[in-house]
Amino acid sequence: MMQCQAEMISDTRRIPDVGTVTGKEQEAAVCGAMRNYVDCVKYPIRYECGYRAWYVVREVIVRPTKLLMPQCDIASSAAKLHTNSCLLILPVFSVIVVYFYSCRNRPTLI
Numbered sequence: 001m002m003q004c005q006a007e008m009i010s011d012t013r014r015i016p017d018v019g020t021v022t023g024k025e026q027e028a029a030v031c032g033a034m035r036n037y038v039d040c041v042k043y044p045i046r047y048e049c050g051y052r053a054w055y056v057v058r059e060v061i062v063r064p065t066k067l068l069m070p071q072c073d074i075a076s077s078a079a080k081l082h083t084n085s086c087l088l089i090l091p092v093f094s095v096i097v098v099y100f101y102s103c104r105n106r107p108t109l110i
Contacts, residue, residue, distance in 0.1 A: 004040035011036055031072035034065055038074050 011033035016026055038061055046054040065072055 001041065001044050004037060004044070007040055008033065008037045027069065027072070031065075031069060031074070034061065034072070035074045037061075 011029075015029040015033065038058065041057065042054060045057055062074055065074055
């Protein structure tokens with residue numbers, strides 16, 4: 001998970017400023033960062049917390065993304081975007097990190 005966090009921070013820093021590129025190029029970078037993060041955290045969450053936990057985390061990412069960026073298909077490698085939503089990354093990232101760490105620190109029922 002720490003590697004995923006580091007990659008997400010790196011991807012976020014590579015998102016170009018609004019004035020330097022077109023909105024579509026910036027939005028493509030945001031969508032790509034979200035897609036990379038989802039791909040990265042999928043198996044660690046499924047392994048540590050189970051499929052249901054992964055499903056919840058996935059929904060927390062996919063639903064707001066679909067609402068704010070309807071053209072961004074997180075599951076697709078060739079996503080296209082329509083709206084400017086750079087502010088989406090950090091709140092979603094924060095929720096995932098908190099959820100994952102609370103899952104890891106809960107007592108297991110064996």
